[in-house]
Amino acid sequence: MHKVYHRIERIAGNVITVHATGVGYRELAQVTSPRGTSLAQVIRIEGGRVDLQVFAGSRGISTDSQVRFLGHTMQVPFSDALLGRIFTGSGQPRDGGPAIYENLIEIGGPSVNPAKRIIPRNMVRTGIPMIDVFNTLVESQKLPIFSVAGEPYNPLLARIALQAEVDLIILGGMGLKYDDYLFFRDTLEKEGALSRSIMFIHTAADPVVECLLVPDISLAVAEQFALQNRRVLVLLTDMTNFCDALKEIAITMEQIPSNRGYPGDLYSQLARRYEKAVDFDTAGSITVLAVTTMPGDDVTHPVPDNTGYITEGQFYLRNGRIEPFGSLSRLKQLVNARTREDHRTIMNTMIQLYASYKETLEKQAMGFRMSQWDRKLLKYGQLFEERMMDLRVNIPLERALDLGWEILAECFEPEETAIPTRLIEKFWPRQRAEIETASAQPATVGT
């Protein structure tokens, strides 16, 4: 059955072409050249000509290299033995440990039947007020972190991973700098989380095709754990590298590009991965947090743009802070009605006032006279940025809401906030003295 082919007709980019019959679409093959052996996958069949993308790249492949088709698609082992281990994008051990061959599962399987999903209902507490109060993270959510290169997105990702209450963390690294890979490994190890983590790492130095496999492999493993009733958090960094790898293959295959060279099916490709985030009826869940770096800080770039339409919101990381504008958690409404009755009001009011503060800043920059109202806004904006937006702030949600009321009361009269009268009566701090004692308490560390 496993016929060996010896004549490679074309080598272009990371794609090789052979004449073969009876080959299945997406089937794997083993390519052996004097330089070594690599896996390759069928990506197009055209009248007897079969195009394969070679995982290790085409460098060193000669026209008489051996191609042996394996009769199955890409598989990954799945068992508890994966925990604490680190693999490459094609599932080979990277940590010097033994290779695992048990219980192979296919990657990139069919999507979940919407009828078997349930409405997410659990908040994931992070201790970061800009997330917990303003854009609550919800179990089974898929959320990217939009950011420009140079922002501390990887530390933020690591911090959320460590503080979130989940059973299992799967890290998929794509085009990761070697330093960043070591950072993740060391941080997880230091905090004692490595034993509940699995890492699939493609570094910037590895062949580009392996980058394409990282999300599929990470999510296929996550899916199996979720079916075993576990709550899995999948961290993907950086999805822009994944998209660039897609682009590279598409161009090699002479596909017609749609927008800035990216293939027309970029949306579907991303959706197929992100939609693996799920809360199963009668089983566990997968939550996906993915870093998407925006080339040139341009949110209309095809990668962040397509991502934004797929994911359930986004965190916008800029100047070391999670921006309140642009950041959004679409699922927050599902959980923030049940946290505390003032949660939604504080969330909306503070953002609306912060928007007004930004307008006032503009006016100030142009040298206009500041009205009494402007001065109030300026004070408010500064307090908000200092006490809430700073990423170092680490307090539980309830404390953050109280802090919100304190900031409002320090700056405004109740009716200036347009908060419903009922809530004002209940929550508005009565006296200045009360505020002073409250804010004198040191910020507590969240769970």
Add this chain to the structure above:
Amino acid sequence: MSENIGKIIGINGNLLTVEFEKPVTQNEVAYAMRGDLRLKSEVIRVRGRHAELQVFEETTGLREGDAVVFTGELLSVELGPGLLGQVFDGLQNPLPKLAEKCGFFLQPGVYLDALPRDRRWAFTPIAKVGQVVRPGDTLGTVPEGIFSHRIMVPFALSKERNWTVDSVAMAGEYAVEDVIARLRNERNETVDVRLVQRWPVKIPIRAYEERLRPTEPLVTQIRIIDTMFPVARGGTYCIPGPFGAGKTVLQQLTSRYADVDIVVIAACGERAGEVVETLREFPELQDPRTGRTLMERTLIVCNTSSMPVAAREASVYTAVTIAEYYRQMGLNVLLLADSTSRWAQALREMSGRLEEIPGEEAFPAYLESVIAAFYERAGLVRLYDGSMGSVTIGGTVSPAGGNFEEPVTQSTLKVVGAFHGLSRERSDQRRYPAIHPLESWSKYESIVPAEQVALARGVLFRGNDVSQMMKVVGEEGTSIEDFVTYLKAEYLDAVYLQQDAYHPVDAATPPTRQRYVFDRIVRILKTKMSFESRDAARRFFQRLTQVTKDWNRSEWESGEFREIEGRINKMVAEVADYA
């Protein structure tokens, strides 16, 4: 009957190239055989002895040389009682049944009957033996939930033939496949009519007397829509907006509160989570008009973003065909398509694989005509029996980068009757619904008097001018009259155009209340006011805004409603300038 079988010679994504011997038909359904699995596909191009097929499933594992069975039938849906309340995929597979059969995942190659075969329906005959009938005429009815479901002469019968009723079944219980009537034409050909009939999705159903101009408003209970940018029954509208601007929330609210008989939701290439919300919540929610659950008047066709892309293209046609079918019963149907851009992208993906010469942004050149043809399936019609039915289509558009100058938005704007443009700026400011009051438009008639709308729009435009001017000359360079105009525009925006979707009262405003409140607010806008300073004016409007928002949150015509209205009147009277 000999089977027409071809052979796969090429696979590229979900596009197959198949070598065939016997004649094939454009857009006919074929099945690619992967072992025992049959993968549904559709012929989309024929070149010489090679047919190109789009497969509605993942093609992983298909091999060169595998057989393809051509069926000779166009892609069709089943129409009959039992559609309402169901959740279908783009090919009309009932998803909950599929889950029972296959578990958590959507297994390729599994196709189930859209309508339950074992359920029995109480049939009441209407047509008499010997009666001459046309396609679309009613032969009898069965009750389906709150509706009387008409069993009609199949639309597929030729109009040219004179069909007479040969026999009709007695009143009684029948399953969808039971014959309930036999028709005969002048050539003595007979046709059995069952409760279920089939219709090809890409062809509009045209069994009606005439199409009329949509005039009657379709009330959505969303103030900014009904008052400022109304939608008409049988009309079309589109909601373009960048991600995160609230397209989907707006669609969900509309599906809940819109004053129509039936809502068909086509979740096309969007998030599965959003479908799940509808799926799980609607059976619990009560329809205020009927007292039954919302699910009984709702039907979902969902092909979410991770499901195979070719079926995404089919899903909007499946949805609109079902909508047309219920229109034929004299019902008002609302089709909500979210999002038409994903559908256009599905066209683009296929066009790319076919290596067609690309148009703008690599969309195919026929994009515009395809979009126009889809929206043209909306309409208000007078049926043969004189009753009226309508299909209203509301489609969201997700323009790349939130830029409306892209092909899908532009092609859509040409053919719709109302445009609800969502803006990032407004959603950043949490001004929901984020429909832009200056850029949006509607060609339909509002539920409030036109001159009031004109006045309110005038205030909005002038307020915007003043606010632009203030950015240059500052508040101190603005006259107090202009400043008050600006505050009035902001007030109108805050208390009327914005609406709290999550508040039990404010989420939906019935037309009576809209007329009453809008009249009151227009009077406030018209009131000349005098203030000592700009700060005093601002403080007044801040207070007035808060009280008016409390008013919006109070039950209609309750004691609280009256009390707050009194307070508002008093506040306005205090600053009114009668000089």
